[in-house]
Amino acid sequence: MPPTPLALLSPADQERRRGLRIMKGVALGALLFMAVLFVIAFALQERIPALAYVRAAAEGGMVGALADWFAVTALFRHPLGIPIPHTAIIPRRKDEIGRTLGEFVETNFLEGSVVRTKLDSAHIAARAGEWLRDPQHAERVGVEAATMAAGILRALSDDEVQELIADLAREHLIAPEWGPALGGWLSRVVDADAHRGAVDLAVDSIAVWLRHNREAFSGLMSRRLPSWVPSIALRLIDDTVYNEAVKFIDAVQADPRHPARLAVDGYLARLADNLQHDPATIRRLEDAKSAVFDSPRVRELAAEAWNTAKVGLLRALDDPDSALRRRIAEALAEIGARLATDAALQRRVDRRVADAAVFLVERYRHDIASIITDTVERWDAAETTEKIELMVGRDLQYIRLNGTIVGALAGLAIFSVAHALLR
Structure with missing residues (x-):
């Protein structure tokens, strides 16, 4: 599939694509460098025996670079367009990956003890009270509540x-x-x-x-x-x-x-x-x-x-100066002040919030996790592959670069050991 036009990508994705292209160029440059080095060393090793070590290192570097290029490419597409078995893994197994990811989230994250531990350490009531006791914040919440209530009233059929x-x-x-x-x-x-x-x-x-x-x-x-x-x-x-x-x-x-x-x-x-x-x-x-x-x-x-x-x-909800709007803001600020200063109330609120969250998670954990599975299943395979490649492809190019270096070192080591033992 041709890449998505640059104009259709978000600014973040555009930046990721530029970074991916740079790293692909670096990895390809390392492979070409090893190939040139191999040709020179292979041609001159008879006259300069020490170049045999260089040839072995270049040869190992090319093998490592090609092997890692194949491995990285096989994740996203068929290498050179050839339908080799067990390649194009992500587009071919997209739905299975989505199900596995959903099961992973359900098993390891949507679990009652995990949620309770996180909420217990978050001190939600105290933080909410500190934020809400500010009159400006209370006024903002009151405005949103009044807008929502007015919208509901207008939507109701008399x-x-x-x-x-x-x-x-x-x-x-x-x-x-x-x-x-x-x-x-x-x-x-x-x-x-x-x-x-x-x-x-x-x-x-x-x-x-x-x-x-x-x-x-x-x-x-x-x-x-x-x-x-x-x-x-x-x-x-x-x-x-x-x-x-x-x-x-x-x-x-x-x-x-x-x-x-x-x-x-x-x-x-x-x-x-x-x-x-x-x-x-x-x-x-x-x-x-x-x-x-x-x-x-x-x-x-x-x-x-x-x-x-x-x-x-x-009329009262729409009027910023109405007694109802003022009372809502005052009540919210009072609630915030109590939450910020009353330790017993904080514990009760935190406990009830945690109990409610744990109940929802344990009761609907499968339904929540199925959002991931269903969403991935609806994605287009090619577009999904490109999105994932943009997210992790730049880091995967480092694997190619590292494979070139490690392959060169391995080739040099193998040749040195063999030359020392068999000479």
Whole structure:
């Protein structure tokens, strides 16, 4: 495959390609140098015997250079385009390499103890607290949070939200029977005399109303009497009714055991018992509840409440000077200050973060590692080969250069030993 055009490569890849070409030139230059040296030494070794050592070194250097050139080239392509077995390893076994890499990461990195050890040494809570306690950082996080929340609110469908609210209300509010629960609650209130305050408030409110609304009793009874009754008698009757009402309320206020109070206690106790055990009372309460929640007006009010809340939230989230935005930034800064100074809180947060990370890793480690495998499988074989070669090819050229040098030294050593022993 022809190399990727330079314009399509990133600046980093362009720099890697230039470095790779330079090192290829150096390795090739070393091979050519050994070849020239071999030719000269081979031609003159009869007249200058010492050049036999040079010839042996050059010969070993050429062998080493060619062997390492073949080995390095075989990783990425067929040498000289010849489909020799076990060459072009990376493009031919790309998918297997991806699977092996994924298994390696899953086995050695996505392991609970490894993740926990790393997180325990990272001191995440303290670092996050130090960063977040800075008002500017807290403001930045608040801005991002507000932007995200506003985006979510705008993306929500009003009809779908209203349907969701209706479904949740129907499931958790309307469907369960209210009678037994309300009856049990009311029974406990009555047994604990917790309703006394409400009764006192009602009696006191009636007493205040009576003192300030005497004219409301004018004609209350007199209008129902015959017209021939004298007017003075009519006024006397109305005054008597008012005074008796005031006396009755005063008596109820003064006497904790007044019959009216006991009657209220008895009524509430019976109501609590009926709500728990009387099917007719329970059914009437359920019917009333259904009638209220099924009312179109109630649905309209729910929709208006959601729309009003949504508009208000969006306005507050979009306004940098809103009380909500300021409170978010202040709360984040306070959290940061606590995280930075409270060692016990730091330990709790670090432990919970580590527990969550370990849980996710152990539960989804295979799925996480499969990202590597799936990604490598989707890569084009030729493009993958070029990418890998750009990443490691420059270092591999040093292998060729080292092979030339080591081969020369080995050739020289072998020839020297053989010449010394066989001479």
